Amino acid sequence: MPELPEVEAVRTGLELLVIGKQVEEVVVLWPSIIESPEVDVFKSELVGQTIEEMRRRGKFLIFKWTNYDMISHLRMEGKYEVHQQTDAIDKHTHVIFKFTDGTELRYLDVRKFGRMTLLPKDTALNYKGITKLGPEPTPETFTLEPFKTSLKKYHKAIKPLLLDQKLVTGLGNIYVDEALFEAQIHPEQPADSLTTKEVTRLYQSIIDVLARAVEAGGTTIRSYKNALGEAGKFQVSLNAYGLTGEPCKRCGTPIVKTKVAQRGTHFCPNCQKIHR
Structure with missing residues (x-):
């Protein structure tokens, strides 16, 4: 399972690759990955949204969209890849965020354990899995x-x-x-x-x-x-x-x-x- 250092590396990588990109379409190939809202709502609400910032809390990734927060937990083997929309799709690809510039962010997960949740803007820290977390392991927060x-x-x-x-x-x-x-x-x-x-x-x-x-x-x-x-x-x-x-x-x-x-x-x- 990716732990804090791995999730932080994913965050910093995504920060370089997808900040500022706008969604044209969302494709969900394995609906169980989407925890909430309903899959059709998840897909439609993200159309037109731009990724403004990438954050992390513990092992949770937090995508800061224009009007939403999206929490992503990679669980055992989840990972993100950025591709051209013309690239072949790997069989373990379960969610695709197609961007207006012809690229797309793909979520892959061999075991299909990962989860995504779409929440109102700036409410990610109120998510049930996050409220129970202890401090981040830095001298400033962990004393x-x-x-x-x-x-x-x-x-x-x-x-x-x-x-x-x-x-x-x-x-x-x-x-x-x-x-x-x-x-x-x-x-x-x-x-x-x-x-x-x-x-x-x-x-x-x-x-x-x-x-x-x-x-x-x-x-x-x-x-x-x-x-x-x-x-x-x-x-x-x-x-x-x-x-x-x-x-x-x-x-x-x-x-x-x-x-x-x-x-x-x-x-x-x-x-x-x-x-x-």
Whole structure:
């Protein structure tokens, strides 16, 4: 699933490719992608609209049209591509925004899990999936003391707690594993048992890992590419995720893979020991 760095890379790519383009027609080939309104209304309301800005909140893309906000969640494998209208259409293409200049923005999704929602102008932040999100993982919005206080309220394992997006948004399986590795915290360590030093390390690691991943354009493990067709580069910087059996870069102990909250989880059993 695209996580915050990948979605941010998609946003910046689309910003270069589609800002200022006006819709001539919308084609929906797989209606389930459109969450609301009705598909016919979605298509007709966007005709004549211009993309004025691209924003992101957590893992949600926000298209700022002339009179609407459109929220797009890529889910597992959704992606956007810009084409000429004469280009052949890939079989996994499900929504096409045809522009007046002869180009078009295509939404492709092998698993068809992605969703789009059209909302009144400037109401995207009131969308049900967005209102529940924690702060963005930057020092300006994500601060240490509230994070420390919140962790004390939960006895559950730290990994699934970070995955639920409420304490800080944007972390998925890859970057939780990487942040916990950097902070030297076991993924099953109960959140309320973390020491002050561990919480501080974790806080700094979350900001650091996501910032570096954003700068690298995200992580390409299988199929992810941004709107410019470029793969991410952060995979060469991974320390734990996907490195089962490889020597830990700190101590040389082989990285192990286990399941935590039904998610494949990678960590160093020597550097990330659980304590009670």
